[in-house]
Amino acid sequence: MLNATLSELGAALAAKKISSVELTRACLERVERHGRELNAFISIDGAHALERARQADARRARGEGHALTGIPIAHKDILCTRALRTTCGSRMLERYVSPYDAHVVERLEGAGTVLLGKCNMDEFAMGSSTEHSYFGPARNPWDKRLVPGGSSGGSAAAVAARLVPMATGTDTGGSIRQPAALTGVCGLKPTYGLVSRYGLVAFASSLDQAGPLAKSASDLALLMSVMAGFDARDSTSIDRPVEDYTRFLSAGVKGLRIGVPKEYFGEGIEPGVRRAVEEALRWYEGQGAKRVDLELPNSPLGVAVYYVIAPAEASSNLSRFDGVRYGHRAKGYSDLMDMYCRTRAEGFGTEVKQRILVGTYVLSHGYYDAYYLQAQKVRRLIARDFAEAFNRCDVILGPTSPTTAFAIGAKASDPVQMYLNDIFTVSAPLAGIPALSVPCGFDEKGLPVGLQLTGPHFSEARLIGAAHRYQQATDWHLKVPKETPL
Amino acid sequence: MSLTPDDVRRLARLARIAIQPEESGAVLDRLNRVLDLIDQMRKVDTQGIEPMAHALDVVQRLRPDEVREANQREAYQSVAPAGPDGNPQLHDGLYLVPKVIE
Numbered sequence: 269m270l271n272a273t274l275s276e277l278g279a280a281l282a283a284k285k286i287s288s289v290e291l292t293r294a295c296l297e298r299v300e301r302h303g304r305e306l307n308a309f310i311s312i313d314g315a316h317a318l319e320r321a322r323q324a325d326a327r328r329a330r331g332e333g334h335a336l337t338g339i340p341i342a343h344k345d346i347l348c349t350r351a352l353r354t355t356c357g358s359r360m361l362e363r364y365v366s367p368y369d370a371h372v373v374e375r376l377e378g379a380g381t382v383l384l385g386k387c388n389m390d391e392f393a394m395g396s397s398t399e400h401s402y403f404g405p406a407r408n409p410w411d412k413r414l415v416p417g418g419s420s421g422g423s424a425a426a427v428a429a430r431l432v433p434m435a436t437g438t439d440t441g442g443s444i445r446q447p448a449a450l451t452g453v454c455g456l457k458p459t460y461g462l463v464s465r466y467g468l469v470a471f472a473s474s475l476d477q478a479g480p481l482a483k484s485a486s487d488l489a490l491l492m493s494v495m496a497g498f499d500a501r502d503s504t505s506i507d508r509p510v511e512d513y514t515r516f517l518s519a520g521v522k523g524l525r526i527g528v529p530k531e532y533f534g535e536g537i538e539p540g541v542r543r544a545v546e547e548a549l550r551w552y553e554g555q556g557a558k559r560v561d562l563e564l565p566n567s568p569l570g571v572a573v574y575y576v577i578a579p580a581e582a583s584s585n586l587s588r589f590d591g592v593r594y595g596h597r598a599k600g601y602s603d604l605m606d607m608y609c610r611t612r613a614e615g616f617g618t619e620v621k622q623r624i625l626v627g628t629y630v631l632s633h634g635y636y637d638a639y640y641l642q643a644q645k646v647r648r649l650i651a652r653d654f655a656e657a658f659n660r661c662d663v664i665l666g667p668t669s670p671t672t673a674f675a676i677g678a679k680a681s682d683p684v685q686m687y688l689n690d691i692f693t694v695s696a697p698l699a700g701i702p703a704l705s706v707p708c709g710f711d712e713k714g715l716p717v718g719l720q721l722t723g724p725h726f727s728e729a730r731l732i733g734a735a736h737r738y739q740q741a742t743d744w745h746l747k748v749p750k751e752t753p754l
Numbered sequence: 755m756s757l758t759p760d761d762v763r764r765l766a767r768l769a770r771i772a773i774q775p776e777e778s779g780a781v782l783d784r785l786n787r788v789l790d791l792i793d794q795m796r797k798v799d800t801q802g803i804e805p806m807a808h809a810l811d812v813v814q815r816l817r818p819d820e821v822r823e824a825n826q827r828e829a830y831q832s833v834a835p836a837g838p839d840g841n842p843q844l845h846d847g848l849y850l851v852p853k854v855i856e
Contacts, residue, residue, distance in 0.1 A: 366833075504808075573792075601852065
């Protein structure tokens with residue numbers, strides 16, 4: 269059961285082969301056994317989960333409910349929940365309990381999912397390894413000496429280790445897709461504006477999107493059907509008709525035009541990653557998909573542009589943490605200015621402070637045009653590259669990350685080494701387009717490799733369909749890490 | 755171009771973050787590495803390119819100017835930070851901060 273897809277779990281619950289209470293107990297036992305070592309969770313509330321499970325069973329017994337009713341879920345600890353504290357992996361919010369639920373949380377609660385706990389993450393979603401958490405690093409279930417990626421590393425590790433069948437994450441520069449790739453699970457970053465940001469603690473508002481992590485592409489479709497939708501409380505939410513994200517699940521890939529950018533297969537990619545991704549590409553070609561070689565000439569600038577725009581927006585967003593209305597306040601201070609400065613020095617970790625300082629610099633008088641405005645212009649060039657590419661192809665294929673999982677501490681001393689890990693994931697949020705990552709094999713060390721599919725705005729269903737077709741012919745997504753056997 | 759220790763002090767002040775003298779060297783080094791990385795996008799010719807501030811070309815949605823929110827002061831203030839005495843820094847529904855006007 270713990271390796272079943274969401275539709276299989278939903279069917280088993282509907283057929284009364286298993287109850288939500290039993291399923292929730294099984295997940296809680298796995299969390300008990302592996303959760304602490306993986307450090308995948310910041311908060312867990314078993315009693316609350318079992319109460320929710322009993323409600324879900326009652327709902328199903330009345331013949332009501334949704335495909336996901338009774339299935340346990342974990343939320344990234346950046347999505348506000350009334351039931352459990354929302355820390356953002358930060359000392360600043362260590363004891364913060366939100367007075368309201370995020371839109372995504374509301375939707376998933378409404379569908380009857382069972383909230384098991386809140387997942388570990390890089391502080392305020394700033395990082396690619398989940399090492400920058402006030403609550404300590406999360407670990408990769410494929411090798412506990414390694415990072416699970418980040419910033420949604422706790423969510424990815426929890427799904428990979430089969431502690432929970434589904435989880436939420438957020439993606440600003442790759443924070444859903446890169447940890448999905450590094451832990452061998454599936455993750456989708458939706459089109460900007462498709463999933464409401466209400467109740468998602470803001471990092472970089474023009475880039476942030478919440479999305480699902482789960483074991484299969486069809487799981488992502490089920491989750492998107494619940495998570496996506498208009499919400500008036502998010503001023504950037506898109507008001508468009510509700511979509512069926514499962515509608516391409518039975519479509520073939522014959523004739524699908526797959527764009528292969530030369531920039532995604534250049535230097536700096538580990539041989540094991542290249543081999544697995546090229547093999548997946550050959551599989552698609554073997555199924556009748558058409559390979560379209562193309563260029564995204566501005567995409568190598570993505571990391572530089574991202575590390576101007578995201579810190580700039582973060583420095584503005586995180587100014588709200590001033591010790592006055594919520595969160596940490598320093599114990600001793602001489603005046604108001606001193607209270608702000610001490611509160612923020614104590615409450616934020618090194619990486620967050622560094623990004624706030626970079627953001628402050630690129631927005632400051634005399635530097636705004638050279639950095640922030642220039643970054644916004646190059647951002648448009650990157651988006652144009654994609655728009656032109658999608659005149660010639662339906663999806664773009666490449667590696668999610670240039671490497672498989674790396675050792676905890678290996679990139680901690682040099683921020684730039686860590687940032688370069690985002691090279692293939694930053695462009696989609698900059699352009700506002702959807703992208704997903706699915707497992708496509710293992711490298712010579714036995715570590716999972718992620719395949720990234722990127723599409724034009726609102727092409728989620730198409731991306732999910734193409735990934736699902738691949739998963740019907742392969743079983744990479746069903747492999748369970750050796751260190752967390754079923 | 756590189757930042758100086760004076761730049762770091764100025765930025766820290768603007769960002770309202772206290773930096774201890776013993777940390778400032780490491781902070782400066784990391785900031786300069788990041789600025790080196792982002793320098794590569796400064797050389798790009800962007801003459802005539804419109805800055806992209808938003809991921810989608812959409813017009814800001816407007817709503818009728820009417821009251822929608824209920825007053826939730828108590829719920830929102832229930833998470834106010836504690837002061838040195840351990841109590842929430844609130845008084846008559848207002849937040850307490852150190853005195854700024856003599």
